Amino acid sequence: MNSKPVILHVEDDPNDVVLIGLAFRKADLAINLQVVNDGEQAVQYLSGEGPYADRHTFPIPALVLLDVKLPRRSGLEVLSWARGCEQLRRLPIVMLTSSNQAADVNRAYDLMANSYLVKPSALEDLVDLVKKVTAYWLELNVKPLIGEDEGV
Amino acid sequence: MSTKQTWLAATPGSGSVGPVEHLRSNGDLEEAAGRRANILLVDDRPEKLLALEAVLGPLDQNLVRARSGKEALRHLLREQFAVILLDVAMPGMDGFETASLIRQRPQTEHTPIIFITSINDTENHIAQGYSLGAVDYMLTPIVPEVLKAKVAVFVDLFKKSEQVRDQARQLHAFEEAQHRRELAEAVDRLEAETKRNRFFSLAIDMLAIAGFDGYFKQVNPAWHKVLGFPEEELKSRPLMDFVHKEDHSGTLREFKRLMLGSTTEYFENRYHCSDGSYRWLGWTAAPFPAERLVYIFARDITNQKHAESEIQHLNSQLKQRVKDLMEINKELEAFNYSISHDLRGPLRSMQGFACALLEECSEELGEGGREYASRIVSSGRYMDTLLRDLLAYSRLTAAELTLSPIDLNALLADVIEQLQNEIEEKKAVVNVEPSLDLVVGHAPTLRHVFGNLIGNALKFTDPTTRPQVRIHTEAGTDSVRVWVEDNGIGIAPEHQGRIFGLFERLHSGPAYSGTGVGLAIVRKGVERMGGRVGVESKVGKGSRFWVELAAAPRT
Numbered sequence: 001m002n003s004k005p006v007i008l009h010v011e012d013d014p015n016d017v018v019l020i021g022l023a024f025r026k027a028d029l030a031i032n033l034q035v036v037n038d039g040e041q042a043v044q045y046l047s048g049e050g051p052y053a054d055r056h057t058f059p060i061p062a063l064v065l066l067d068v069k070l071p072r073r074s075g076l077e078v079l080s081w082a083r084g085c086e087q088l089r090r091l092p093i094v095m096l097t098s099s100n101q102a103a104d105v106n107r108a109y110d111l112m113a114n115s116y117l118v119k120p121s122a123l124e125d126l127v128d129l130v131k132k133v134t135a136y137w138l139e140l141n142v143k144p145l146i147g148e149d150e151g152v
Numbered sequence: 153m154s155t156k157q158t159w160l161a162a163t164p165g166s167g168s169v170g171p172v173e174h175l176r177s178n179g180d181l182e183e184a185a186g187r188r189a190n191i192l193l194v195d196d197r198p199e200k201l202l203a204l205e206a207v208l209g210p211l212d213q214n215l216v217r218a219r220s221g222k223e224a225l226r227h228l229l230r231e232q233f234a235v236i237l238l239d240v241a242m243p244g245m246d247g248f249e250t251a252s253l254i255r256q257r258p259q260t261e262h263t264p265i266i267f268i269t270s271i272n273d274t275e276n277h278i279a280q281g282y283s284l285g286a287v288d289y290m291l292t293p294i295v296p297e298v299l300k301a302k303v304a305v306f307v308d309l310f311k312k313s314e315q316v317r318d319q320a321r322q323l324h325a326f327e328e329a330q331h332r333r334e335l336a337e338a339v340d341r342l343e344a345e346t347k348r349n350r351f352f353s354l355a356i357d358m359l360a361i362a363g364f365d366g367y368f369k370q371v372n373p374a375w376h377k378v379l380g381f382p383e384e385e386l387k388s389r390p391l392m393d394f395v396h397k398e399d400h401s402g403t404l405r406e407f408k409r410l411m412l413g414s415t416t417e418y419f420e421n422r423y424h425c426s427d428g429s430y431r432w433l434g435w436t437a438a439p440f441p442a443e444r445l446v447y448i449f450a451r452d453i454t455n456q457k458h459a460e461s462e463i464q465h466l467n468s469q470l471k472q473r474v475k476d477l478m479e480i481n482k483e484l485e486a487f488n489y490s491i492s493h494d495l496r497g498p499l500r501s502m503q504g505f506a507c508a509l510l511e512e513c514s515e516e517l518g519e520g521g522r523e524y525a526s527r528i529v530s531s532g533r534y535m536d537t538l539l540r541d542l543l544a545y546s547r548l549t550a551a552e553l554t555l556s557p558i559d560l561n562a563l564l565a566d567v568i569e570q571l572q573n574e575i576e577e578k579k580a581v582v583n584v585e586p587s588l589d590l591v592v593g594h595a596p597t598l599r600h601v602f603g604n605l606i607g608n609a610l611k612f613t614d615p616t617t618r619p620q621v622r623i624h625t626e627a628g629t630d631s632v633r634v635w636v637e638d639n640g641i642g643i644a645p646e647h648q649g650r651i652f653g654l655f656e657r658l659h660s661g662p663a664y665s666g667t668g669v670g671l672a673i674v675r676k677g678v679e680r681m682g683g684r685v686g687v688e689s690k691v692g693k694g695s696r697f698w699v700e701l702a703a704a705p706r707t
Contacts, residue, residue, distance in 0.1 A: 019501060019508070
């Protein structure tokens with residue numbers, strides 16, 4: 001079993017997938033980065049269904065980086081679904097998007113997003129960002145109980 | 153007429169009596185009675201005349217002597233006499249001859265004549281005297297008392313008839329004056345009527361008198377001009393005939409109210425014209441129930457009505473246009489969103505991969521490859537800035553700005569804090585005067601405006617010069633001018649007009665890089681806050697940018 005904490009990156013833009021993957025690699029972090037490409041896959045992954053039924057290969061993430069604009073189900077829909085889910089409502093979800101529209105920002109916070117970040121354009125800024133996010137949410141932040149462990 | 157005789161005026165007791173031209177009072181009549189009467193004494197012998205004068209003197213009348221018939225006639229031509237004492241036996245023209253001539257003149261036809269004769273003559277003599285109109289006949293020697301009494305009777309008679317004539321004259325004058333007055337009044341009335349008629353016929357407005365029977369009694373020419381119907385037709389058909397069918401009930405209601413005695417302040421309805429069209433009339437009307445008449449003042453308001461409906465039409469068009477514009481605005485906002493998201497996404501990838509090339513594949517690229525990749529990175533960065541500025545500009549256009557009083561000192565401290573990196577890098581001095589005047593504005597927009605102005609002041613300086621920026625305010629009557637002054641490279645006069653336009657850049661190359669959007673944002677932002685912006689500058693001497701905003705009311 002992979003003991004490294006899992007970060008689920010929900011991103012439809014293949015370029016961003018590569019760039020953020022590159023940024024994580026350059027940041028040289030001890031994490032297990034999982035990537036899904038649309039809102040529906042994200043829901044399937046988080047609920048452990050379909051191709052993601054195997055929790056060993058696809059464990060519940062410690063952090064979700066969620067894009068806002070996604071095909072099929074938007075990031076905000078995924079967020080709303082997760083918050084309505086008994087097991088996922090405390091899951092740290094950070095919006096990572098190119099949209100800085102006030103409407104999107106406010107809506108995300110209304111739906112209980114934990115944070116809202118705008119993708120920087122320079123690679124070095126992106127590296128810096130993933131370092132900071134990981135440091136904050138996986139090290140500094142006190143983690144809540146998530147999933148089956150709840151109520152114990 | 154005795155009253156006109158000049159010798160009378162000179163005579164004591166009658167001098168105040170003037171010509172009879174105006175109506176005299178009763179006092180005047182009494183005066184006429186008191187006036188002296190003329191008595192003509194005709195005799196060829198002075199001693200007889202003297203004797204007569206002695207007899208008649210006590211009567212206190214005017215005694216006029218005549219020594220012959222001719223002289224007597226001369227006197228009679230000039231004056232009126234109460235009585236004539238005429239001597240029969242005179243040389244030349246004798247008494248009878250004289251009397252005969254006297255009687256021939258209408259003026260003296262009835263003047264009493266008393267013949268005096270010393271000849272104790274025959275009956276024939278006397279008869280001749282009477283036939284010539286003598287009233288009396290006296291034989292000498294004259295008994296003074298008798299003569300005096302007789303003459304007194306004639307004087308009295310004369311005076312009485314004079315009085316009656318005077319009264320008749322006065323009455324006549326009075327009647328004449330009254331007649332004249334009545335005539336003048338009638339003329340005045342006629343004149344006023346004529347003038348009123350002129351008003352009636354010349355008025356541009358439509359004036360009419362209608363009867364309670366529903367017919368026009370009188371219409372002025374304006375009706376014909378407006379409606380085209382001849383006056384006769386307008387008066388011969390019921391007036392409701394001319395009213396547009398859709399306005400019948402309203403008009404009837406108004407007419408009933410008028411017949412009950414209430415005035416119509418203002419009413420509008422449509423009237424048919426002879427050519428089949430109709431005109432809008434706006435009218436007021438006043439009823440006179442005693443005469444069963446309604447006085448109508450109407451005006452053709454068709455053009456006004458058309459203008460009104462035109463305005464309504466334009467208004468609804470305008471509303472539609474505003475709606476369309478709002479939709480377009482929404483589309484623009486959506487466009488903004490797609491620029492910010494969809495356009496910046498690929499750009500970020502290009503930049504990211506160029507960076508990755510430089511970092512991951514630096515060796516393989518070689519010097520030339522690294523140069524190209526660097527150019528991709530810097531171009532990407534520039535495009536990113538450009539997109540961000542453009543977005544900021546478009547947002548300023550669309551955003552609803554709520555204005556409030558702004559403390560510029562606090563706001564500028566904030567802006568300068570944001571620019572700290574550049575300030576340190578350039579070793580610049582930014583000097584903000586304490587206690588700047590309060591302005592009315594929108595804080596986020598003002599931050600944008602001053603961020604750009606101060607940023608420019610720092611940027612457009614000769615590399616060898618240490619930038620110095622001074623910010624101060626100048627209070628106007630109800631506005632405040634905020635000055636941002638620098639010691640930079642300045643702007644040539646020919647460029648000062650266009651620097652506030654979108655994408656206007658005066659410099660190319662890396663020394664003074666920019667997107668050409670900054671000052672456009674400044675101007676747009678200030679204008680959206682109801683202010684103005686401008687610049688004073690000399691090349692090499694620095695620039696003084698000013699922003700004028702409404703002054704905040706002092707509390």
